[in-house]
Amino acid sequence: MMTNPISKRSRRLFTHFKALGSPIRFLIIYKMLDGRPYTKNEIVDYVSVLMGLPKTTVDRHFRTLLKYGIIKIAGKSIRDGEKGRKPLLYVLAVDSLTFYVNLFTYLLEGVTDKRMKLIEKNLNDIKTLLNAVDDIKLKLYLVGHEVSNEVISNLSKTLDSCVPVFSLVREAVRPRTFVADCENALELLSKTSANQIILKKISPDKMRELLYVALIESNIPIEKLGSLLGIKDMSRLVGYDDLWDVIEVIHHNDPTTILTLLTDNAKCTDAEASYVINLANNIIKYFSSSITHHDLIRLILTL
Amino acid sequence: MRKIYDLTAPICLENDEVRIPKPKSAEISLELIGHDLLLSGTKLFKYLSNSIKFEVHLGTHIDLPTTFAYQSIDPFKIPVDFFIREAYIVHVERDYSKKSLTLDEVREKIDPKEFTELPRERRPTLLFKTGMSRYWCRDNQRYMNFPGLSKSLVEFIAYELEPPFIGIDAISIDRTIEHRSLSLYTNIDEEFINILRMQEYTALLGHDILLRKNIYILENLDMREIPSDVSRGLLIALPLFRFTSLTEKSVLITALPCRVIFVPEPEGSVGEVVRKLRTLEKELSGIVV
Numbered sequence: 097m098m099t100n101p102i103s104k105r106s107r108r109l110f111t112h113f114k115a116l117g118s119p120i121r122f123l124i125i126y127k128m129l130d131g132r133p134y135t136k137n138e139i140v141d142y143v144s145v146l147m148g149l150p151k152t153t154v155d156r157h158f159r160t161l162l163k164y165g166i167i168k169i170a171g172k173s174i175r176d177g178e179k180g181r182k183p184l185l186y187v188l189a190v191d192s193l194t195f196y197v198n199l200f201t202y203l204l205e206g207v208t209d210k211r212m213k214l215i216e217k218n219l220n221d222i223k224t225l226l227n228a229v230d231d232i233k234l235k236l237y238l239v240g241h242e243v244s245n246e247v248i249s250n251l252s253k254t255l256d257s258c259v260p261v262f263s264l265v266r267e268a269v270r271p272r273t274f275v276a277d278c279e280n281a282l283e284l285l286s287k288t289s290a291n292q293i294i295l296k297k298i299s300p301d302k303m304r305e306l307l308y309v310a311l312i313e314s315n316i317p318i319e320k321l322g323s324l325l326g327i328k329d330m331s332r333l334v335g336y337d338d339l340w341d342v343i344e345v346i347h348h349n350d351p352t353t354i355l356t357l358l359t360d361n362a363k364c365t366d367a368e369a370s371y372v373i374n375l376a377n378n379i380i381k382y383f384s385s386s387i388t389h390h391d392l393i394r395l396i397l398t399l
Numbered sequence: 400m401r402k403i404y405d406l407t408a409p410i411c412l413e414n415d416e417v418r419i420p421k422p423k424s425a426e427i428s429l430e431l432i433g434h435d436l437l438l439s440g441t442k443l444f445k446y447l448s449n450s451i452k453f454e455v456h457l458g459t460h461i462d463l464p465t466t467f468a469y470q471s472i473d474p475f476k477i478p479v480d481f482f483i484r485e486a487y488i489v490h491v492e493r494d495y496s497k498k499s500l501t502l503d504e505v506r507e508k509i510d511p512k513e514f515t516e517l518p519r520e521r522r523p524t525l526l527f528k529t530g531m532s533r534y535w536c537r538d539n540q541r542y543m544n545f546p547g548l549s550k551s552l553v554e555f556i557a558y559e560l561e562p563p564f565i566g567i568d569a570i571s572i573d574r575t576i577e578h579r580s581l582s583l584y585t586n587i588d589e590e591f592i593n594i595l596r597m598q599e600y601t602a603l604l605g606h607d608i609l610l611r612k613n614i615y616i617l618e619n620l621d622m623r624e625i626p627s628d629v630s631r632g633l634l635i636a637l638p639l640f641r642f643t644s645l646t647e648k649s650v651l652i653t654a655l656p657c658r659v660i661f662v663p664e665p666e667g668s669v670g671e672v673v674r675k676l677r678t679l680e681k682e683l684s685g686i687v688v
Contacts, residue, residue: 222683222686222687223687225683226680226683226684226687229676229679229680229683230680232676233485233673233676233677233680234483234633236665236669236672236673236676237632237633237662237664237665237673238633238662240665240669240672240673241401241665241669243669245668248668248669248672249668251672252668252671252672252675255672255675255676255678255679256675258679259675259678259679259682262679262682262683262686263682265682265686266681266682266683266685266686270685270686272516272685
């Protein structure tokens, strides 16, 4: 049986680079993985020819890898005796902790730089980052004092910038904070009514259910809900089914119209506030349980 | 170099006898064994060894659900990283000769979000420092006289925090028979106490509540050296033995004797980064779980 020449750890690192959406950097590392020292020119020539890219482009990616210590000046090239670069595995062996922290910083910066496009493409990369958090935390506990102040400072700054971004995504995927007051509820309903991506996810049946559940929870009279929804003739409204029949006729079950009317008409009196808060929170619950991560991330990027 | 604390309660020896706090019925012994006698009629051996025989629930150990024959998790299959995780230390040192540890005493000291915002497998462990370990091997009778954790506290841990396991520097999380007999029946003769002791394990309600929820219990920690200002760190509680079954038939292993070390959270900028990583971990977990 043939053995795989690329170690499991290297394959995992490749995943990181692939996840960053940069086949150029991926290819640089791949080329250098054989353990031989290379000059920068050798690498730039190889990758630019293979990918049909200008040398300056490849050079920029090469310098990025160099900046984060992913490749280092490590010896002379066999070919022409210039300063060469040694590959990833060599760097890992020399100073694995610094390298790993640098790589982690690099990955996180990639995330924020790309405005979450990485996550949008593939949530599995979040799991990879989570594993990296475990590794880094464990290493910092055990040998953190051996990491240079500069590396720690860089990691700290990167965390400061990326945590709020992830927090935003997390809040959309698994909301911890529900709407507590009428103004925020109206704002959420307003933003929802203005967002076609999210509205497509609310079917007429779901809209009917959401309105009904909020009615039960807030215990407001059916006539009050009718007036919020712009229904003038209340005489035919005996039960919720009657209300929905009217909505079907005059609003064609359109969630945009329904939510717009609600946000325009609700005045945040006790009863109305209770209704819109319940409705907003039920919408949050519905989003978090039924809409894909992909949709949600697109949503928060547009809000 | 940072201080690393050994939280393993030592096996105390008095000549050839092991003297650790334990119920009378539990056995532990250490013997010196000679192999390959060199000369008959002498005690000259080619090499020496030791034999140690003990119940796995003695000394520092983790109680498993199998103690009560709950077999929801096969202890053979627990991954090693289960035993390596962050720990929160709750300092509750006081005189435990009478009153058990109550929820009111710890509620202010525990932030439930530190547990609930993480998926259960990522949650930290919760360690209680009662101060009882100062009696370990020094006053075994007093060490055994522990009133336990109140039911409301145990239920708070089981239903609101749900850590993978908890730890304590005491003989048990439940009121021991010694405590009951000594505190309630101080004038009763030893024979009667022995009769009560026969019922010893019928009242392990706290164990029952936690183990049913697959929350393991790490007992008999030695936390004397943990300073009062240290409340977070990395706990490495590795079982001394690794079991595996060669047959289909399952074997009940009810507890895992452990060697436990504790690394306090780093200070300064490294500690700050660890805290930020913890926040990031919560956010990432919230996305993928």
